[in-house]
Amino acid sequence: xxxxxxxxxxxxxILLAGVTMSVLASLASPVSAAGNPVVVTMTDKPARYxxxxxxxxxxxxxxxxxxGQVVHDVTTDASIAQDKADVSLPPGAEPFDSGFLAPGQSxxxxxxxxxxxxxxxxxxxxxxxxxxxxxxx
Ligand SMILES: [Cu+2]
Numbered sequence: 001x002x003x004x005x006x007x008x009x010x011x012x013x014i015l016l017a018g019v020t021m022s023v024l025a026s027l028a029s030p031v032s033a034a035g036n037p038v039v040v041t042m043t044d045k046p047a048r049y050x051x052x053x054x055x056x057x058x059x060x061x062x063x064x065x066x067x068g069q070v071v072h073d074v075t076t077d078a079s080i081a082q083d084k085a086d087v088s089l090p091p092g093a094e095p096f097d098s099g100f101l102a103p104g105q106s107x108x109x110x111x112x113x114x115x116x117x118x119x120x121x122x123x124x125x126x127x128x129x130x131x132x133x134x135x136x137x
Contacts, residue, residue, distance in 0.1 A: 037061060037063060038054060038060060038062045038063070039062075039063045039064075039065055040054065040062060040063070040065070040131065041065050041066075041067045042064060042065065042067065042068055042072040042074075042101070042121065042129075043067060044068035044070055046129075047068075047072070047123075047124035047127045047129040048129055049074075049119075049121070049129065049130075049131035052130075052131050052132065053131065053132040053133075053134070054131075054132075054133055054134070055133075055134040055136060056111060056133065056134070056136070057135070057136055058111060058112065058113070058114045058135050058136065058137055059110065059111070059112060060110070060111055060135070061108050061110040062109055062110075062133065063107070063108045064101070064107050064108070065106045066101045066102065066103055066104060066105050066106070067103075067104075068103055070103065070123070071101065071102060071103075071123060072100075072101055072121045072123065072124065073097065073099060073121050073122055074097070074098040074101075074107060074109070074121065075087065075095070075096070075097040075098065075121075075122060076088070076093075076095045076096055076117055076118070077095040077096070077097045079095075080097065080122060081122070082122075082125050082126065086118060086120040086125055086130050087120055088116060088117065088118035089117060090115020090117065090135070091115070092113050093113040093115065093117070096109055100123075111133060111135040113135070114135045114136060114137045115134075115135055116133075116135075117132065117133040117134075117135065118131070118132055119131050119133070
C-alpha cells in the first residue's frame with residue numbers, strides 16, 4: 001500500500017505543470033488585451049517578422065525579439081526606409097526605430113495611438129521583411 005504514495009505525491013506537480021504550460025501558450029497569442037505582452041520574432045531564412053501581422057489593443061507593449069543569427073531592426077521611419085510605401089503611421093503617431101538588434105536582442109514598443117502601422121527591417125526590406133500592427137481602441 002505504501003508503495004503507491006510516491007505516485008500520488010507527484011500528481012499536484014503534474015497538474016501545476018499543465019496549468020503553467022497553458023498560461024504560456026496564451027501569452028504567445030498574437031491578439032492581446034491591453035497590457036499583456038505580445039512577442040514578434042525576427043527570423044533569418046527567410047528574413048521575416050513572425051507573425052507578420054498582429055492586432056493589439058491600444059496601450060499594448062509589443063516585444064520584437066531577434067531569434068536569428070544576423071542583425072534585424074524595426075522601423076516606421078520613412079526617412080530611412082528604401083521604399084516609403086513600406087512604412088506607415090496613423091495620424092498623430094511619431095515614427096520609431098529600434099536601431100540594429102543583434103542576435104538574441106529584444107526591443108519593445110508601447111502602442112499608444114490607435115491605427116495601422118507598417119514597419120520594415122532596413123537590412124532586409126528588399127527581401128520583403130515588413131510587418132503590420134493594427135492597434136484598436
Ligand atoms: Cu531583418
